[in-house]
Amino acid sequence: MKTTAMVKGLMVLILVGSILGCGSSKKGAESASNEAVELDFWAWAPNDDEWKQVEEKFAAKYPNIKINYTRFSSQDYAEKIRVAIAGNSAPDLMGFELSTAAKYVSALEPLAPYAEKAWGANWKDQFKEEPLKQVEGIDYKLLPTGVAVTPVIVYNADMFAQVKADPPETMEQLKEVLKKFEAAKLDGVIPRLGFPGGKNSSFNDFYFNVVNQVAPGKLYEATDGKIPFTDPDIVKATEIFKSFYTDGIVQDGNLTVAFSPQLTDLFFTGKKFPMIVVGAWTLNWIKQFQDGGNYGIIPVPSVAGGKHTVQVNADLPLGINKNSKHKEAAWKFIEFMAAGEYQQIENKSLLFLPIVKGIEADHSLLTSEISKKGAQTVVDLAENNAGGSRFIVHPEISEAIYMNLQKVATGALTPQAAMEEVQKVSESVKR
């Protein structure tokens, strides 16, 4: 009886031990260079169409390297990668939003040595300077693969033609255009500027644009702690931003609307808005939906006599997990994306502008002249009207701006009070 009990007890312990000990073993030791290698890659882009081309071309060049790509919605990606890194289950290759990239440097492999080996000592010269500078501060542990331009206004040219309105260039013209849409009462159309205020990056894109018009450079000086966020010009810009809400320019309920899929569905599929304020990557959506309508792009209207401006940033920066067992193979993928054939795929996809210099814009996949003109507008804005970086280096301040500006939008805080709250957070940041 005693022996039977002991055997039973041992069986239970073995069962428990096997359950606890279960787990897939991660990849083994670094393979020899020609052995088949599988790499996991996580990001929010490229989209499915572009990925097919990437996979094909990369496989043709490196048949022994297979990339397992998992695409996440940009809305959720930041949290997913964060949890994966903290839980030591991050993939070999990862994309990062630059706004939070600095927090992850300890998990990433430095890429400069690989870049120097692959492209020589002057490797930086092949890339556009301003976007590349944005990864200098994190010691080139990430390399950007594209340039994002934001914000712009994407408008439904067919709706504008229906109400005989011209795309607005100034705030006053914008209000006039919206009045026309209100008077026209187009069926199912909300006569407002569609705005995805439910995500911090989209929300801040618009706010930063207003600040960069009214107080050029001051946003970044305040982020560096050189001036306070309560600087009168920044507060003035905040008041102008508030007027987008108090003057009924942006749609009701925008503070809980995300860019994709909510706003893109409403605009392209539902045709609910005459225009939306979004990033220029929306050109990719224009390309997808151009059979259903004509879409154009214009800069965000000038406010308070300011110059049209955009924020530009190094987008889809990719890094290698410092614990990856296949760093050399991972580098080959980054090389392909940052300076290889992906640049041509990206140029045509219109998701981002190429990061490599000297690639002529390719708008051949756009069919209407209005869309092509809009795409050229984006290129011109990036060249001539860059007012600063899309992201500020301290995510805590970025989050504080988003939270307090939402309170300004709902009337809970005045612009002055909101900037005082942001300043408190700024003072607590270690620089």
Added chain:
Amino acid sequence: MTRGKYQWIGYAYVLPIFLFLILFVYFGIVYNVYISLFEWDGIGEKTFIGLQNYLEMFRDPKVYEALLHTFQFMAISVPCSMLLGFIFALLLHSIRRFADAIKAVIFLPYVMAIIVIGITFQMIYEPNYGLLNEALRSVHLDGLARQWIGSRNLALASIAAVYVYSHAGFYMLLYYTSILNINAEVFEAAEMDGAGALTKITRIVAPLLKSTHIILLILGVIATLKVFELVWIMTGGGPGGATELLSTFVFRSALLQFEQGYSAAISVLMLMIALVYTIFQLKSYDKARR
């Protein structure tokens, strides 16, 4: 094996689940308390700072705001869910035909993924073309159309309404089974004494279900303390922090603001609230049973 002998085989059978609990529940709690003593972004090195996170927490107005919103959410959701569940249970108890089908329909939201419910109601609440405002406009009640989840004043209550909708079925089921356990003779005696429906409910059924009320109150309070997905999907804690609960604040601090240590301290606070409340309620339950 004699009765007097130490029957360790029984312990061996519960060992797996006990190990599971230790590993995934108790270890997590202890590790969380440990992390709360550090300044840590969740990725790099930890710096021991003792009770600094707790001191900062007690000084942070955003924590009090989140605490207030959590209690407000609790104060709306729990009584309304219990009341609605109780009413449904009483109605169900009084009907004969299609009782099972009606029970299933009322219970269905409880088994649906909360994400689906959140996204659906987000569209219903949409102020420009959502079902709720369009319905109000169609019956000339335009004045009642609102920015439901876009308004600081209404967002929390709007989400609480969705929570009640999704959980009333669970309360209904528990109340229903408790009502079924009431001896039918009690109802018969009440009828013979001329008690009307309202008297039966308020003077007989409700008092007899005291222990059910207490159990559901405990479960309800603990559940609302942990509500996260519904709020995050519908408003992300906005607009402007109007629906920021302790749970969303923990998430934001840990994953979006890279304050892992600080968020651990706040989750310890949540644990303490749940613990104190549960002890208090269980004592009340024991008293009620006696």
